[in-house]
Amino acid sequence: MVAPLDRKLVRDLWRIKGQAAAIALVIGLGVLMQVMMTGLVGTLDETRRAYYDRYRLADVFVPVTRAPERVAARLADDRRVAAATTRIKGQALIDPGEGALPIRAQTLSLPDEGMPRLNDIYLAEGRLPRTASADEIVLLAGFARARGLSPGDSLDVTMNGARHRLRIVGLARAPEFLYTTAPGEMVPDDARFAVFWMRRAALAAAYDMRGAFNEVLLTLERGETPQALIDTADRLLAPYGAAGAYALDDLPSNRFVSEEIRGLKSSAGTVPPIFLGIAAFLLYIVTARIVQAEREQIGLLKAFGYSGVEVGWHYLKLVVLIALSGAVAGSVAGIWAGHAMAVFYQTYFKFPFLVFTLDPVSFVVGFTISMLAATAGGLAVVRHVLTLTPAVAMRPPAPPDYSRTFDLAGAFRRWLDQPSRMVLRRLSRYPGRMLGSVVGIAAGMALSASTLTVVSGFNTAVDLSFNVMNRSDMTVSFTHPLPRKALLELGRMEGVLRTEPMRVVPAILRNGTRSYRGTIEGRPRAPALNRIIDARHQPLELRRDGITLAEPLADILGVAPGDMLSVEVREGRRPVLRLPVAAVAQTLLGAPAFMEIGALGRALNEPERASGALLTIDSAARETLYQQLKDMPAVIGVSRKADARAALVELMNTGPGSVRYVMLLVAAIITFGIVYNAARIAFAERSRDLASLRVMGFTRAEAGFVLLGELAIVTLLAIPLGIGLGYGLTWAIVEGFSTDLYQIPVVFRASNYGAAILAVVIAAVVSAGMVWRNLTQLDLVTALKTRE
Numbered sequence: 001m002v003a004p005l006d007r008k009l010v011r012d013l014w015r016i017k018g019q020a021a022a023i024a025l026v027i028g029l030g031v032l033m034q035v036m037m038t039g040l041v042g043t044l045d046e047t048r049r050a051y052y053d054r055y056r057l058a059d060v061f062v063p064v065t066r067a068p069e070r071v072a073a074r075l076a077d078d079r080r081v082a083a084a085t086t087r088i089k090g091q092a093l094i095d096p097g098e099g100a101l102p103i104r105a106q107t108l109s110l111p112d113e114g115m116p117r118l119n120d121i122y123l124a125e126g127r128l129p130r131t132a133s134a135d136e137i138v139l140l141a142g143f144a145r146a147r148g149l150s151p152g153d154s155l156d157v158t159m160n161g162a163r164h165r166l167r168i169v170g171l172a173r174a175p176e177f178l179y180t181t182a183p184g185e186m187v188p189d190d191a192r193f194a195v196f197w198m199r200r201a202a203l204a205a206a207y208d209m210r211g212a213f214n215e216v217l218l219t220l221e222r223g224e225t226p227q228a229l230i231d232t233a234d235r236l237l238a239p240y241g242a243a244g245a246y247a248l249d250d251l252p253s254n255r256f257v258s259e260e261i262r263g264l265k266s267s268a269g270t271v272p273p274i275f276l277g278i279a280a281f282l283l284y285i286v287t288a289r290i291v292q293a294e295r296e297q298i299g300l301l302k303a304f305g306y307s308g309v310e311v312g313w314h315y316l317k318l319v320v321l322i323a324l325s326g327a328v329a330g331s332v333a334g335i336w337a338g339h340a341m342a343v344f345y346q347t348y349f350k351f352p353f354l355v356f357t358l359d360p361v362s363f364v365v366g367f368t369i370s371m372l373a374a375t376a377g378g379l380a381v382v383r384h385v386l387t388l389t390p391a392v393a394m395r396p397p398a399p400p401d402y403s404r405t406f407d408l409a410g411a412f413r414r415w416l417d418q419p420s421r422m423v424l425r426r427l428s429r430y431p432g433r434m435l436g437s438v439v440g441i442a443a444g445m446a447l448s449a450s451t452l453t454v455v456s457g458f459n460t461a462v463d464l465s466f467n468v469m470n471r472s473d474m475t476v477s478f479t480h481p482l483p484r485k486a487l488l489e490l491g492r493m494e495g496v497l498r499t500e501p502m503r504v505v506p507a508i509l510r511n512g513t514r515s516y517r518g519t520i521e522g523r524p525r526a527p528a529l530n531r532i533i534d535a536r537h538q539p540l541e542l543r544r545d546g547i548t549l550a551e552p553l554a555d556i557l558g559v560a561p562g563d564m565l566s567v568e569v570r571e572g573r574r575p576v577l578r579l580p581v582a583a584v585a586q587t588l589l590g591a592p593a594f595m596e597i598g599a600l601g602r603a604l605n606e607p608e609r610a611s612g613a614l615l616t617i618d619s620a621a622r623e624t625l626y627q628q629l630k631d632m633p634a635v636i637g638v639s640r641k642a643d644a645r646a647a648l649v650e651l652m653n654t655g656p657g658s659v660r661y662v663m664l665l666v667a668a669i670i671t672f673g674i675v676y677n678a679a680r681i682a683f684a685e686r687s688r689d690l691a692s693l694r695v696m697g698f699t700r701a702e703a704g705f706v707l708l709g710e711l712a713i714v715t716l717l718a719i720p721l722g723i724g725l726g727y728g729l730t731w732a733i734v735e736g737f738s739t740d741l742y743q744i745p746v747v748f749r750a751s752n753y754g755a756a757i758l759a760v761v762i763a764a765v766v767s768a769g770m771v772w773r774n775l776t777q778l779d780l781v782t783a784l785k786t787r788e
Contacts, residue, residue: 005306005314012318019680020322022673027326028333029666030273031366035334036341037268038362043342044261047355048178052248055120056083057175058217059248060226062233063089065241066212075216075233080224085117086213088203091479091636094194095156095163096147098623102630104182104477104637105194107159109203110138118217119176121197122352126151126170134202138170139194140177142350146191155196159206161633172197178349179256182637187589189647192639243506244570250517257349266735273369320371327370331363422706434710437678438718441760444671445722449756450729451667456752457734457744461588464745466645468537469588472500472529472614476629477637481609486634490613493628495621500529501610503597506570511557518553518590520567522597522610529614532585532594542596546582552743553591554584567593569604577603588743589648612637668759675763679711679771690775704775708768715764719757726756 013020051057062075069086076084088109093102110116112131121138129136139149149155153168174195182193204210216233220226226247233245248254301311339356346354476490481503491499503522508515523530525542532540532548542548547565549557559565559581567577585594601607617625629635683690686707693703727748734744 005301005310009314009317009321013321016680016684019677019684020325022677022680024322024326024329026670026673027323027370028330029670031327031330031370032334032337033666034268034366034369035331035358035362036338037264038359038365039334039338039357040341040345041261041264041268042357042359042362043338043355044257044264044345044349046357047342047346047351047353048254048257050355051175051351051353055122055175056116056118056219057248058118059220060218060229060233060245061248061251062216062218062230062237062245063243064214064216064237065243066209066214067237067240068212071237071240072213072216074236075218078229078232080221080229081218082221083118083219085217087116087119087215087217088200088207088209088213089215090159090203090207092196093158093630093636095158095630098627101626101640101643102158102635102638103192103194104639105157105196107137107203108195108197109200110197112200118219119174121172121174124171124173124352126168129169129197129199129202131199132201133199134205135164135166136169137166137196137198138172139168139196140180141171141173142177142180142190143194144168144171146189158630158633160208162206164206166196166198173350173352176251176253178351179253181252182639187644187647189643189650192643192647238574244508244517244568246517316375319375323370324367327367330370331366334362334366420705420709434714434717437682437714438721440674441671441678441715441718441764442721442725444667444674444763445718445756445760446725446729447667448664448671448759449722449726449753450733451664452752452755453726453730453746453748454733454744455664456749457746460745460747461743462645462648464533464537465588465648466641468531469533470530470614470641471616472641473617474615474638474640475502475612476615476635477612477639478610478634479636480634481606481611482634484608484610487610487613490615493625495618495625496615497618498529498616500524500527500614501597502530502612502614503600503609504611505600505604507593508568508570509553509557509593510566510568511559511563514557516553516556516591518592520547520569520593520595520600522595522600525596525598529616534583535586537586540583540585542594543582544596544599546580548583548585548594549581550587550591550593551584552587553593554581556591560584572604572606575604579603586745588745671759672763672766675715675760676767676770678714679764679767682710683707683771683774700776704772707771707775711764711768711771715760719760722756722760723753726753 072084072086075081090107092105092107094105095102110121110129115121115128123138124141126138128138137155139155144150149168151168151170155166155168157164157166177195179188180190180193180195181188198206204212207214216237218229218233220229230245230247234242237245249258298311302308335358338358342354342356345351478486484501487499487501490496501522501524505520505522506518507520508517523532523542525544526539527542532542534540535551540548547567549559554560557565561581561583563581565579565581567579569575569577579595595603597610598607601609626638629638690703690707693706694700698706730746730748734746
């Protein structure tokens with residue numbers, strides 16, 4: 001048999017179904033984000049781990065210039081090493097055809113028999129090269145799809161200065177190429193960078209590596225850490241041109257995936273609590289209104305023998321049921337959204353399989369936070385129920401004392417009509433309620449404004465990167481640092497208007513216990529084609545007496561201008577430099593360090609050398625220039641700024657950056673839910689007053705003005721507060737999106753806040769329309785009935 005209080009609970013829920021649904025929606029979105037993001041983090045992490053384990057991705061990578069096979073055996077005998085293997089790794093250029101830009105490629109060796117012991121590949125289509133074949137390759141599947149290639153097609157490839165015609169026999173994916181970028185670049189583009197595998201004998205012949213290798217792959221015994229083994233490998237292979245061993249954590253592909261997982265974890269810890277906090281506030285307002293309207297009923301219930309605890313539990317159940325329904329709906333939707341996002345990331349990161357996981361903790365956390373948020377709002381009201389005695393509760397509440405409140409309506413009596421004065425009088429007499437509505441609407445606007453600012457920040461990042469900073473048309477990379485005359489040769493080519501040298505040197509930067517593996521970029525003192533800018537977006541000149549760090553790199557190392565850094569160069573003579581930090585620059589891609597190119601050359605004892613150049617070109621002579629660059633043996637890579645820009649835009653729109661659109665949609669829904677709740681609560685609180693006005697002769701329009709005028713003023717008051725809250729919230733969201741691989745600039749534009757204001761106004765107008773419909777359907781007799 002259903003208890004009387006439970007029947008009353010069902011009636012109460014039905015009466016406030018509109019507000020209950022809106023609040024449940026807010027809670028559901030918070031739980032959805034919690035379940036989706038936590039599940040996505042677990043899925044990506046577990047899929048990556050399974051992929052790495054199944055295809056035996058190495059723990060340590062040891063690149064060298066050229067070393068005999070016998071040296072690797074000494075590393076394999078180390079007690080800390082579980083498995084070791086060597087391979088040949090080379091750079092190549094693919095000629096896509098007449099008049100097309102050459103494509104940079106990386107080639108890797110496969111054992112002459114069978115599959116690799118470490119860093120295995122997933123054969124997605126076709127077969128492996130035959131053992132004795134010198135012209136068969138397995139091509140990276142992502143590049144093949146982007147270029148419309150399939151097994152049976154052929155490629156013209158330049159390797160080690162010699163041209164080869166290679167036949168594609170298979171397409172593959174590999175765990176070390178989840179995120180594929182050309183060396184020295186930060187933005188992935190499947191169409192502009194290729195990876196292919198050949199049998200070792202064929203690749204050794206092409207790169208003069210018979211009986212030798214240029215990379216060792218190592219896996220560690222359980223419980224061992226990579227750093228000690230890295231130091232050993234560097235010492236052992238130093239005579240053979242060791243470029244510096246590095247751990248899996250520093251593999252570019254793995255770093256990008258790790259940063260994406262870190263960003264999702266950060267968002268999972270900040271976004272859902274915001275939604276749930278707003279929901280708790282709304283629940284408090286709704287529950288307080290119900291209790292205030294049902295004082296007499298509470299008194300009757302207590303007079304009939306119900307204890308304060310039983311009555312309080314009745315109203316707390318109302319809150320819990322709303323929160324529970326939102327949490328259940330959010331959990332179901334979170335599972336669906338998490339799976340959809342996981343499939344998207346599977347395609348983006350090119351996982352051959354997906355290990356979809358549902359973290360039970362995320363459900364527990366989501367439900368727990370929902371219940372805590374709901375009860376936090378409900379208990380404050382229920383506490384008042386417990387203190388009400390039957391006699392006090394059954395009396396009408398004492399009329400409020402307005403003698404000490406400022407008569408806002410009276411101050412404007414001369415200029416305002418009666419309905420307008422009624423609106424102002426309510427605002428001044430119930431400041432707490434009005435403040436609650438203002439804060440709620442402002443919070444919704446802050447979500448919209450901050451999300452729009454982040455979306456705009458992505459566009460600003462593109463504009464700064466490719467219009468303000470990079471003013472070149474293309475970048476040419478050399479096989480090795482070349483003397484200045486190479487630049488003169490480039491400058492004399494048909495179609496080249498201007499050249500600017502650059503030098504890129506791999507290095508490890510250290511400050512005490514902090515370190516970072518990256519590059520030092522040598523540029524002219526005042527670069528014109530790839531400028532360095534400060535925090536105000538003004539050009540920054542490079543000093544000859546120090547090193548300039550990107551802002552994220554300075555944060556990682558914990559240094560400021562004037563501090564000293566230890567720089568371990570990982571090429572050539574591999575000197576260790578002590579350099580002062582001269583300045584901190586703003587960069588949006590990567591975390592590089594910069595030096596004046598002449599000072600860098602002198603520090604390396606290799607003056608007047610460049611590892612590449614930036615060019616501005618005459619577009620009319622573009623195809624002729626492309627062909628000339630293909631014929632230069634020293635050129636290992638050519639990239640166009642237009643292609644890099646398109647790749648970055650695609651990354652932001654279809655890659656991890658697309659999450660911002662999900663947040664924008666959620667923010668819009670939240671904003672409408674808050675404004676609608678404010679309108680519904682105001683109508684429910686004033687339905688008796690509005691009915692009285694209608695009986696007294698007020699027209700429907702005048703009665704509606706009294707109600708909706710209050711909503712209009714509350715909305716207008718919420719706008720400036722929403723602007724301030726949006727400013728602070730923007731920094732928190734940007735912090736979650738930005739990593740040391742890419743940074744989102746914060747640029748506050750009036751258009752973003754204008755759009756957020758417009759969204760709030762539209763939500764207010766739509767909510768007003770819905771409330772107006774309820775007002776026109778108001779039963780005056782029922783509204784004026786008392787419950788005495």
